[in-house]
Amino acid sequence: MTTDFPWLETLQGAAAVDVAARCGLLSDLADGQKCPARPALLEHLLIGAGVTVREAHGLAFTAEFAAAWRADSAAIMARASFIRRAAADVAMGLDEMVFDLPAFMERSATFRLFRYDMAEGTTSEHLNATRPWVDYVEALSRSESPHLVPLINLREGDRILEIGGNTGLMSEALISTYKGVTSRVLDLPAVCALGRERRVVPGLEFCAGDARKPDALAPFDGLIDVVLFKSVLHDWPADDAENMLARAMGILSPGGRVIVCERGAYGPEDAGAKDANTLANMVFSRFYRDPLFYEDIMKRNGFAVTRKSVQLDMMFHATTGTCP
Numbered sequence: 001m002t003t004d005f006p007w008l009e010t011l012q013g014a015a016a017v018d019v020a021a022r023c024g025l026l027s028d029l030a031d032g033q034k035c036p037a038r039p040a041l042l043e044h045l046l047i048g049a050g051v052t053v054r055e056a057h058g059l060a061f062t063a064e065f066a067a068a069w070r071a072d073s074a075a076i077m078a079r080a081s082f083i084r085r086a087a088a089d090v091a092m093g094l095d096e097m098v099f100d101l102p103a104f105m106e107r108s109a110t111f112r113l114f115r116y117d118m119a120e121g122t123t124s125e126h127l128n129a130t131r132p133w134v135d136y137v138e139a140l141s142r143s144e145s146p147h148l149v150p151l152i153n154l155r156e157g158d159r160i161l162e163i164g165g166n167t168g169l170m171s172e173a174l175i176s177t178y179k180g181v182t183s184r185v186l187d188l189p190a191v192c193a194l195g196r197e198r199r200v201v202p203g204l205e206f207c208a209g210d211a212r213k214p215d216a217l218a219p220f221d222g223l224i225d226v227v228l229f230k231s232v233l234h235d236w237p238a239d240d241a242e243n244m245l246a247r248a249m250g251i252l253s254p255g256g257r258v259i260v261c262e263r264g265a266y267g268p269e270d271a272g273a274k275d276a277n278t279l280a281n282m283v284f285s286r287f288y289r290d291p292l293f294y295e296d297i298m299k300r301n302g303f304a305v306t307r308k309s310v311q312l313d314m315m316f317h318a319t320t321g322t323c324p
């Protein structure tokens, strides 16, 4: 798949976009403000990345970047910032990423961003700590969901429970594609609060909770046709992932489905990518699993399994288990 974010394909381009966003240059240019002279190096980098051109009156956005910025400036900023963090982690932390994963996670700038502990409350401090990584996750999901929705077959009126559904972007895409579908997103409290702020959609509901708790799914027992996990289970060690999946299967009636939509295992073809965007996946490379891992758990629970896949920034698989 060609990237939606060509300005971030080189590391120097991504870093320059992040710097220019943080110092206010990009929003000034977007507002059509005449900008004072900027350091020549930053201008060169932005021009080199295809973000700006030099015009008689000074710098201006290229037409392509202007359109992308208008469409989703938050996604551009979140991705640029994340690529910088990931690049620093890969450059300085590869030894630990390879030989001592817990030490890598402890020190890495990318893992420090995902403060799930700070998503357990809804004070302004909790929301401020949660917003930056939620912005990044939303940016990814906005690019992915048009390609992933066709892998997920729903029936009219299906009631979805999306576990770790973040601010509901994927659920919203499913609701708008399939007739009569409704969705409940179960996520941590701060994430649900941001979801309610950002996404008021008929048929979409946010339920704050902790999916690791043994009774977290009890309120949904018998009320759900499809349980969806998208890009969630790789976050968890094998035992936790298996427990969450088994509990999800436990609330389904015959014909109900559990769907795991995840990137596949990281391989040489992923490692060979020349686009800085893909550094963002590399920091999670040790966590992505072969879809057979999820398939085996479903089969052990007596579910019939099918799978559809699509190549995005990595291979994505939607593994569906149907309750007998």
Ligand SMILES: C[S@@+](CC[C@H](N)C(=O)[O-])C[C@H]1O[C@@H](n2cnc3c(N)ncnc32)[C@H](O)[C@@H]1O
Pocket: 116, 119, 137, 138, 140, 141, 163, 164, 165, 166, 167, 170, 186, 187, 188, 191, 209, 210, 211, 212, 229, 230, 231, 232, 235
């Ligand atoms: C990597 S993000 C993926 C989000 C979304 N599904 C997507 O693909 O864009 C993982 C999500 O799982 C949520 N999560 C993590 N731990 C959780 C828990 N114990 N209970 C419920 N949700 C959790 C996070 O808050 C986050 O929204």
